[in-house]
């Protein structure tokens with residue numbers, strides 16, 4: 001369970017997240033949609049502790065990320081954050097693979113670096129994960145020898161290697177052609193079905209969101225203005241901003 005309570009964040013005086021509250025139960029598949037600059041990526045970066053909050057609190061499985069005793073939230077020290085952080089993995093838009101390491105080592109390295117596995121076990125697990133994402137025969141290639149869709153799958157396998165409870169994706173399909181998009185969708189659904197991982201995805205692709213998510217959050221100016229299952233949010237949203245974004249007529253028209 002992710003519990004985001006009354007979180008605000010401003011950059012240079014501009015509010016990017018505005019008293020945002022949101023609970024995400026374990027195992028949910030959530031797509032974050034909305035106009036550019038509405039705060040979608042910022043919330044993922046905050047969950048990854050790549051960014052901090054100005055006010056509010058975030059709990060991951062009941063464990064706080066911030067000390068709020070002084071009134072201002074301070075990120076907890078590294079040793080206390082580690083159990084929270086180890087539950088969350090992120091797949092970045094441009095994959096973030098190490099170009100000089102083989103595909104196999106890209107997946108094995110974080111496990112070794114994080115002290116999760118010895119070299120031989122990490123490599124064995126990397127082989128298994130490569131098979132899972134359909135790249136069993138690409139283990140010894142370098143990332144640059146793969147297509148965009150294949151790199152994306154390696155990045156997913158690498159995130160899965162650390163067995164996160166929560167996986168975050170920032171525009172996972174933006175670098176892919178339509179056929180690859182559908183392959184990635186299949187893999188996402190397979191991960192959700194077989195591991196029960198909570199998945200949060202920022203995307204501009206409505207069709208991908210519709211086919212992937214069981215919950216759609218529509219952001220506007222750092223607030224959630226629509227929250228519901230895809231069959232409702234895409235066909236009959238309540239909020240005027242969501243309707244305008246989706247090209248639907250106003251309810252008052």
Ligand SMILES: Nc1ncnc2c1ncn2[C@@H]1O[C@H](COP(=O)(O)OP(=O)(O)OP(=O)(O)O)[C@@H](O)[C@H]1O
Nearest residue numbers: 011012016034035036037038039040041042043202
């Ligand atoms: N570290 C930062 N420093 C200054 N401004 C930032 C920083 N991070 C984000 N912003 C600004 O905050 C706003 C929200 O950014 P964010 O990336 O969360 O939007 P988004 O909804 O994900 O947009 P997009 O759909 O274009 O990716 C933007 O105006 C962005 O320029």
